[in-house]
Each structure stands twice: as structure tokens, then as C-alpha cells.
Amino acid sequence: MTPIDLRRDWRKRLRILPQAVVVYVLLALLVIIMLGPYLYIFSSSFKETYTLISIPPQIIPEQFVWDNYTYILSELPFSLWFFNTILVAVLVTVGTVLIDALAAYAFAKKEFWGRDVLFGLMLATIMIPGALLLIPAFLITNWLGLLNSYGGLIIPALANVLGVFLLRQFMQTIPEELEHAARIDGCTDFGVFWRIIMPLSAPALATLSIVVFTSQWNNLVWPLVVLNDKDLYTLPLGLALLRSEFQVNYGITSAAAFLSVVPLLIVFLFLQRYFLEGLTVGAVKG
Amino acid sequence: MTASSGASQTTQGQSGPFWGRAAVRRNLNAYAFILPFMVLFAVFNIGPFFWALWLSLLRGDLVDQVKPFVGYQNYVSLTTDSITLKVFLNSLQYTVSVVPIAVVTALALAFLIGNKLVRFKDFYRAVVFFPLLASAAATAQIWSYILAPRYGVLTYLLGLVGVPEIYWLSDPDWALYGILLVEWWRGIGFHIILFLAAMLGVPEELHEAARIDGANAWQVATRVTIPLMRPVILFSVVMGTIWAFQLFDTVFVLTNGGPVHATATIVWYIYNHAFRYGQVGMAAAMGVVLLLIIMPISYVQMKVLGER
Numbered sequence: 001m002t003p004i005d006l007r008r009d010w011r012k013r014l015r016i017l018p019q020a021v022v023v024y025v026l027l028a029l030l031v032i033i034m035l036g037p038y039l040y041i042f043s044s045s046f047k048e049t050y051t052l053i054s055i056p057p058q059i060i061p062e063q064f065v066w067d068n069y070t071y072i073l074s075e076l077p078f079s080l081w082f083f084n085t086i087l088v089a090v091l092v093t094v095g096t097v098l099i100d101a102l103a104a105y106a107f108a109k110k111e112f113w114g115r116d117v118l119f120g121l122m123l124a125t126i127m128i129p130g131a132l133l134l135i136p137a138f139l140i141t142n143w144l145g146l147l148n149s150y151g152g153l154i155i156p157a158l159a160n161v162l163g164v165f166l167l168r169q170f171m172q173t174i175p176e177e178l179e180h181a182a183r184i185d186g187c188t189d190f191g192v193f194w195r196i197i198m199p200l201s202a203p204a205l206a207t208l209s210i211v212v213f214t215s216q217w218n219n220l221v222w223p224l225v226v227l228n229d230k231d232l233y234t235l236p237l238g239l240a241l242l243r244s245e246f247q248v249n250y251g252i253t254s255a256a257a258f259l260s261v262v263p264l265l266i267v268f269l270f271l272q273r274y275f276l277e278g279l280t281v282g283a284v285k286g
Numbered sequence: 287m288t289a290s291s292g293a294s295q296t297t298q299g300q301s302g303p304f305w306g307r308a309a310v311r312r313n314l315n316a317y318a319f320i321l322p323f324m325v326l327f328a329v330f331n332i333g334p335f336f337w338a339l340w341l342s343l344l345r346g347d348l349v350d351q352v353k354p355f356v357g358y359q360n361y362v363s364l365t366t367d368s369i370t371l372k373v374f375l376n377s378l379q380y381t382v383s384v385v386p387i388a389v390v391t392a393l394a395l396a397f398l399i400g401n402k403l404v405r406f407k408d409f410y411r412a413v414v415f416f417p418l419l420a421s422a423a424a425t426a427q428i429w430s431y432i433l434a435p436r437y438g439v440l441t442y443l444l445g446l447v448g449v450p451e452i453y454w455l456s457d458p459d460w461a462l463y464g465i466l467l468v469e470w471w472r473g474i475g476f477h478i479i480l481f482l483a484a485m486l487g488v489p490e491e492l493h494e495a496a497r498i499d500g501a502n503a504w505q506v507a508t509r510v511t512i513p514l515m516r517p518v519i520l521f522s523v524v525m526g527t528i529w530a531f532q533l534f535d536t537v538f539v540l541t542n543g544g545p546v547h548a549t550a551t552i553v554w555y556i557y558n559h560a561f562r563y564g565q566v567g568m569a570a571a572m573g574v575v576l577l578l579i580i581m582p583i584s585y586v587q588m589k590v591l592g593e594r
Contacts, residue, residue, distance in 0.1 A: 020403050027410065030395060034413050037471070040418075040439060041428045053437040103323035112316035118324075125331050127584035129532055131553040132573035135341060135560045136334035139348070159326035168576040189315055218421030220535045226560055236423035240539045243427060257420075257427035264419045272412060277480055279418075 003241070038261070045069070045255035052250050068255040078256060080231055081238040086263075088153045088234060089216040095158045096212045097205055104167035105193050122161045130221070138225050152226045153234070157216065162281055163208045170204035171197060203274075210271060211278040217264060235260040342570035348560060353567070353594060360571035367568070372547050373555045376462060380551065381530035384466050389522055391470075392477030397507060399478070400485045411482065422472065422535030429468045430455070430540060455541055458548040465549050468536055469537035473529065477522045484518040524587045531579055552576050 035127040044052065045064055046064040106112070127251055137156055146152035174197060182192050198205070220236040227233060233241065239260060242253050304310060342360055346353030364370050397527055399410045417425070433442050435452040454464030488511055496506045512519075534553035537543060543550035543558070552572060560569035 010482075016403065023398065023401050023403050027399055027404065030398070030410070033471070034416055034475075037417065037428045037432060041431065044431060053563045055437050056442050057437055057439045059439070099322045099326065106316045106319035110312075110316040110319070112313045115316075118320075121332075122327070123337070123588055125327075126588055127577075127581045128331075128335055129553075129573070129576050129580045131534070131556045132338050132577050133331065133334040133534060133568070134556065135348075135566055135570055135573070136337035138560075140329060142333060155326070156330045159323050159330060161327070161331070164323065193319070195431050197531045204559070214419070218423075220421065220423050220538070221557070224475045224538075225557075236421040239421070239423040239427055243423075243430065243539050250434070252484055254431060260424050265416070268412075268415065268419055271346040272408075272415075275415065276411070276479060279476060 003101045038258075040227045041254040042258050044250060045258050047251050047254075048239070048252060049249070059082050068251040069259075070189060071252055072256050072259075076238075076242075076256075077231055077233070078238065078259070081233050081235050082259070084150075085234040085260075088150060091150075091154050093209050093213045095154065096160045096163055097113035097209055099158055100160055100208065101161035101167055101198060101201065101205065102193070103168065104164045104171055105197055107164065108168045109197075125161055125186060134221065134225065141226060147226055148228045148232065150232070153223060153232075157219075157222070160208075160212060164210065166203060166208055166281055167204050170201055174200050203277075206271070206274045207277045210267075211281050212275040213267075214264060214275075214278075289530035294434055298402055300362070305585070312413040327427045337572055338570050341566055342574050343566075343567070344570075345567045348566055356567065360567040361574075363568060364571055364575065369547055369555070370551060372574075373550050373552055373572075376548070376550055377531055377533070380462055380466060380533060383463075384469060384530050385523060387466070388470055388474055388477055388526055389519065392474055392481055392522070393479050393512070393519075396481035397511075402483055407482070407486075411479060414478045416475070417472050418475045420472070423539050425468060425472050425535050426539035433467075456545055458545050459549040461541055461545060465533070465536055466538060468540065469533065472536070473526070477526070480518050480522055481515065484515045488514050520586070524583055527583050528580060528587065531576065531583075552579075561575055 040059070043060050045068050046066070047058065047061040047129065048063060048065050048067070051058050051061050051063070107115065141147055141152050141156055144152075145156075146155065178196055178200070179192050182196050187195065218236055219234070221238060223234045223237045224240070230241070239253070239256055242256055297325055305314075315531075341353075343355060343357055344353035345356045345360070395414070397449070398404075398409055399414075404410070420428070432438055435441055435451060435453050435456070438454075440454075443453070452460055455461055455468070492510055492514070493506055496510045501509065530552050533551045534557065537549050537554055538557070541549045543554045554567045556572050556576070559565040559572065
């Protein structure tokens with residue numbers, strides 16, 4: 001670069017400096033607003049009871065104590081809630097992806113009587129608010145004898161219309177030639193699905209997995225109506241219970257809330273792309 | 287299309303018994319793939335839908351074996367019930383507040399992150415996504431401490447700039463806005479990320495052309511960028527409205543509808559009448575009303591999804 005170029009560049013930078021300062025100050029503010037609450041409860045989870053209600057509030061506690069964590073892990077069935085949440089979220093995710101993929105394959109690649117009517121019907125059910133289905137779904141679960149059990153949490157969640165919709169759209173883009181080639185090689189129908197369609201649909205399957213896993217991890221209403229037994233509680237339900245039992249003991253609620261969020265934060269850091277794609281499926285936020 | 291190809295297949299395999307015909311086998315084969323989904327879908331979606339409509343015409347407790355038929359009586363009761371109106375007004379007030387606030391702030395923040403000076407846009411995208419990851423229950427816990435009177439950190443920070451103490455969750459005049467604040471934080475990332483994607487998809491030449499024609503930054507934004515983002519903004523408004531009308535989790539954990547029903551929403555009403563007060567019919571009737579509110583809005587969502 002010649003000196004003249006450098007000077008020009010420098011001048012240009014000076015000209016946009018005020019704008020850059022404003023932009024970055026606002027961005028810093030945005031980062032504080034979005035991440036601040038997480039950081040604040042993280043630091044608060046190490047506070048002692050009396051520093052929790054000190055005025056002015058301590059952003060960083062003078063003294064770090066582990067009491068809140070030892071309390072929720074030893075005195076409350078928190079680790080059990082953690083386990084339940086993982087179990088239910090994983091099983092629902094695996095089950096939904098399989099069941100949805102099977103259906104999506106038929107809707108994307110096969111012709112059968114009533115296909116378009118069925119698909120239209122499925123799409124129409126997106127319009128039904130979950131709260132309307134809550135009561136009869138509860139009664140059916142009760143009738144099937146699944147209340148207060150893992151099955152009651154898992155089975156009713158397995159048919160996900162948006163999942164079929166998402167996978168069908170992706171599978172439609174897979175070229176027919178690949179299927180034909182596999183069939184000539186002697187693949188059965190299920191073989192084509194399992195060996196050709198599923199591997200090629202991996203990105204869409206990953207996106208759906210993330211969406212389902214996140215919404216199960218955070219689901220409150222269904223566990224709330226289905227479960228009685230505290231040992232079967234999932235994390236959101238446990239947190240809601242803590243809120244009513246430990247109103248003002250913010251150290252305990254902060255530690256519990258933080259621990260419940262950490263796994264998803266970690267998964268997010270590794271699989272950001274699929275989280276971002278899953279956003280438009282419209283199901284991430286329950 | 288289906289009919290014609292089905293016909294040609296039938297003539298091919300006409301000779302064998304019904305189950306052996308090519309078309310029949312092809313159909314059965316496809317049905318085998320959709321069967322697991324359809325069974326669950328019928329039992330937990332379609333069935334409950336019609337049952338819910340039927341329940342809205344009955345009276346009784348959840349566990350009552352026999353629920354007497356009362357016709358449209360529940361719908362009449364809804365109009366005379368003292369808290370129905372409050373619940374509708376709350377949901378309406380909340381929706382018409384949170385949707386415009388979220389969409390406008392998200393648009394502004396998307397312009398901020400989308401600014402050409404900003405590097406590492408992925409970092410800011412991740413930052414605004416973070417609140418979306420927490421459950422409503424965890425978010426409620428986080429904010430109940432921040433919003434606490436006296437020793438809450440927000441109360442303290444607002445006090446520094448001279449704002450008097452606000453009882454965000456226990457003052458009937460403020461509680462709905464306390465909930466709104468929490469939900470804004472929780473949901474804003476959705477709108478920002480959608481807007482950002484749409485904004486960065488607008489071809490740079492269009493901005494250049496407008497600038498050459500003498501448009502300033504504000505004019506480029508309002509006359510070029512935002513009009514091109516219209517479908518995405520519509521989708522945002524639709525989704526925001528659907529969620530706002532179904533607000534429950536945050537209210538359930540933070541205020542449980544209180545104080546004095548200041549944060550009682552439609553879904554809160556449904557949950558409590560069905561599972562607490564033993565008035566399943568009233569709850570179902572309210573659910574049907576919610577359906578009638580959501581359906582036209584969702585129809586737009588379905589159209590938008592169908593176009594993509």
C-alpha cells in the first residue's frame with residue numbers, strides 16, 4: 001500500500017468514528033441486557049442468604065459459597081429431575097424423528113389414496129391452540145393409564161405435525177434417481193428409506209431433533225397436568241415448585257435455574273446452525 | 287394426478303386377487319409408513335379436538351364419569367362470569383402491547399447488528415439467541431430476583447437514574463407489564479434473527495442505487511429495506527400474536543394470575559377451570575373461544591409456511 005492510500009483510509013476511519021462509537025456502545029448495551037440476567041443469577045447462586053437481600057445489590061458476591069448447590073443436590077430431588085428431563089427429552093426426540101421421518105417419506109415420495117386430503121388435514125391442525133387439546137389429551141392419557149408415568153410424558157408428544165412438514169419438504173428435494181438406483185440394486189422400500197433417504201436427510205433430521213429436544217427440555221404445561229409424583233418431575237416443573245416453596249430464597253432458585261439452563265447452552269454452542277434453522281419451524285419457543 | 291396413475295396401475299394388476307393388485311399393494315405400502323404417525327395423531331390430536339368441542343357442551347369435574355349435557359350454557363356463562371371480561375382484556379392488552387414493542391425493537395436491533403461497521407455478526411446472533419434457550423420456568427426464576435422490590439437489581443439500577451420503586455409483579459397496575467418485560471427478553475431473539483436474515487438477503491445494489499439517488503440512511507431503511515422485508519415482518523407479527531394470546535408459563539410461575547387477576551390470561555383461565563376448579567365445560571368453552579381467535583391468525587401462518 002502506498003502512503004497516500006493509508007492516509008485516505010485513516011481519514012475515512014476518522015469520519016465514521018462517531019458512528020462506530022454509537023454502534024458499539026449500543027451493541028455493548030444489547031450484550032449486557034441479553035446475557036446480564038444469566039450472569040447475574042450465576043453469581044447470585046454463590047451468594048449467602050444475607051447478601052441476597054443486601055442493598056445495594058451485590059453484582060459479584062463478596063464471598064462465594066457452595067451452600068445453594070449442595071442444598072438443591074442433597075435436600076431436593078434435583079438430580080432426579082435432571083435425569084427425568086434428559087430421559088424424556090431424548091426419548092421423545094428419537095421417537096418423534098423416526099415416526100415423523102417415516103410419514104414424511106411417504107408424503108414426499110409416494111402416491112397413495114387420500115394423501116393430499118390427509119396432509120391438508122394435518123396442516124389445518126397447526127391452527128388448533130394447545131390449550132384446547134389439553135383437557136381431552138389429559139383424559140385420554142388417564143384412560144390409557146399413563147398418568148404419572150414416563151409414558152404419559154413421552155407417548156402423547158410423539159406425533160409432531162410440523163416435523164412431518166419440515167422433513168417432507170427436505171425429502172422432496174432428494175433426486176428420484178438415487179432411489180431408483182438403490183431399487184435396482186435390490187433394496188426394499190424400507191431399505192431405500194433407511195439407507196438412502198435417512199442419511200441424505202441428516203441436516204433436516206438434526207434441525208428437527210434440536211427443535212423437539214429444546215421444546216421438551218423446557219415443556220411445563222404437559223408435565224404439570226400429567227405428573228403428581230415429585231420424583232417424576234422434570235426441571236421446568238421442579239423450578240415452578242421451587243418458586244412456590246422457596247419464594248424469597250433466591251440463592252436456591254438461582255442455582256436451580258442456572259443448572260437447568262446450562263446443558264442447552266452447551267449444546268447450543270456446538271450446534272448453533274441447527275438451532276438457527278429450527279427457529280423458523282416456529283416451535284422452539286413453547 | 288393420483289386418480290389417473292392409480293387407474294393405470296389397476297388395469298396392470300387386474301388379474302390377481304384384490305390384495306395382490308399392484309395399486310393396492312403400493313397404497314398399503316405407503317400406509318405402513320404413515321401408520322405410526324397417524325395412530326398417534328388421531329389419538330392425541332384429532333380425537334382430542336372433537337372431544338374438546340363436545341366437552342364445551344357439558345358440565346362437570348375432570349374425574350366425573352357422567353357429565354350432563356348443558357348445550358350452549360357454558361358459552362352463556364362465559365359472558366356473565368365476572369372474570370371472563372378481565373381475562374379477555376388482559377390477553378388483548380398484553381398482545382397489542384407486546385407484539386408492536388417486540389417487532390419494532392427487534393427491527394431496530396436488527397438494523398444495529400446488520401450495520402456495515404459491525405464485525406462478527408454471528409457473535410451477536412448467538413447473544414440474542416441465548417434467552418430463547420431457557421425454559422419459561424427458569425426465565426421466571428431469573429427475573430423474579432431481578433424484578434424483586436427493594437433488593438432487586440433492576441429496582442436498584444432504575445433508582446440510580448431517579449425512577450421510583452416499581453412493584454413489577456405485585457402492583458396490579460404494573461404486573462402485566464412486568465410479565466411483558468420478561469417475555470420481551472425471552473422472545474426478542476426470534477424476531478431479531480428472522481429480521482437479520484431477511485435484511486442481509488437484500489441485494490447490496492438496491493441500497494447503492496438508492497444512495498446514488500440521494501437517499502439518506504433513514505430513507506434507505508424505510509423505503510427500500512423494510513418494504514422488502516414485509517413477508518418476514520408479517521410472519522413475525524403472526525407468530526408473536528399467536529404466542530401472546532397463548533401466554534401461560536411465565537404467568538403461572540411468576541404471578542399465578544395475580545394480583546387480583548391482573549395477569550390472568552385466557553390459557554390461565556382454561557388451566558385453572560379444568561384442573562383446579564373442576565369446571566371442565568367452562569374451560570373447554572374458553573378453549574373454543576381461543577380457537578376462534580387463533581384460527582384466522584394461524585391461517586396466515588399456514589399460508590406463509592406453505593409458500594416456503
